[in-house]
């Protein structure tokens with residue numbers, strides 16, 4: 372049985388078919404939002420490419436010498452490039468730097484120790500800095516024989532077009548709700564909780580699973596309560612901004628934006644919104660607020676004061692009965 376989630380099946384068939392036919396592209400770009408399972412797909416491809424006894428479904432056997440080395444993290448023909456600790460600051464970097472790409476190119480220039488393919492996973496490829504991206508472009512333009520570089524990116528548009536044009540792009544389709552819910556239940560999540568988390572995640576199974584493992588769903592309910600209280604004048608924007616800035620402000624803004632969108636959709640269907648908003652006049656205000664909430668989420672990463680960013684946003688939440 373495939374170890375991959377069902378919505379990865381189409382992408383897997385493409386990759387496994389190319390591998391079996393000996394025509395795997397030397398630069399692959401796996402593109403999908405975080406939470407869709409890109410990394411699992413990349414890992415399955417690398418495992419299959421290195422395995423000495425692939426199964427009929429194209430997957431690695433999990434038992435041969437290559438599979439054993441891979442599982443131990445010691446297979447010499449697999450390279451993983453991701454954020455490294457900066458020795459000057461002792462902190463994990465938030466970008467992939469040129470030295471890492473230079474090391475990768477040198478390593479791929481040597482021949483494979485097992486006589487097969489050498490594969491590198493670069494993740495997150497959309498966080499290569501400019502110099503690293505330039506170096507990677509050169510490697511992609513003059514690939515060493517029998518090498519495959521797998522770029523894994525949540526936001527492929529952030530990659531330079533020159534790199535994208537050198538890669539075969541593999542898109543992962545959004546999961547259908549029934550297959551995502553079945554998958555979540557297969558991970559040990561009760562049906563009702565799985566459904567709530569999947570809805571809250573706007574259809575993202577990986578995110579839903581992560582939220583089931585911690586208290587993030589409670590955070591969402593808290594945001595909904597706060598926005599209802601704000602709309603009804605029971606709490607002030609300042610109180611809520613203080614509360615949000617102290618605990619997971621980015622996640623709260625993500626939920627707040629999604630809740631505004633939900634509310635607009637309810638009103639558009641002629642239903643009463645969950646925040647006590649009742650008229651269709653509120654729809655454009657909610658749509659504008661959705662955009663502002665997402666913009667505010669981006670501002671949290673800047674030097675602006677987070678409490679003021681939140682306060683500015685919350686002050687524009689449509690208050691029931693108030694003219695805007």
Ligand SMILES: [Zn+2]
Pocket residue numbers: 421422423424425431432433434435436437438
């Ligand atoms: Zn194997």
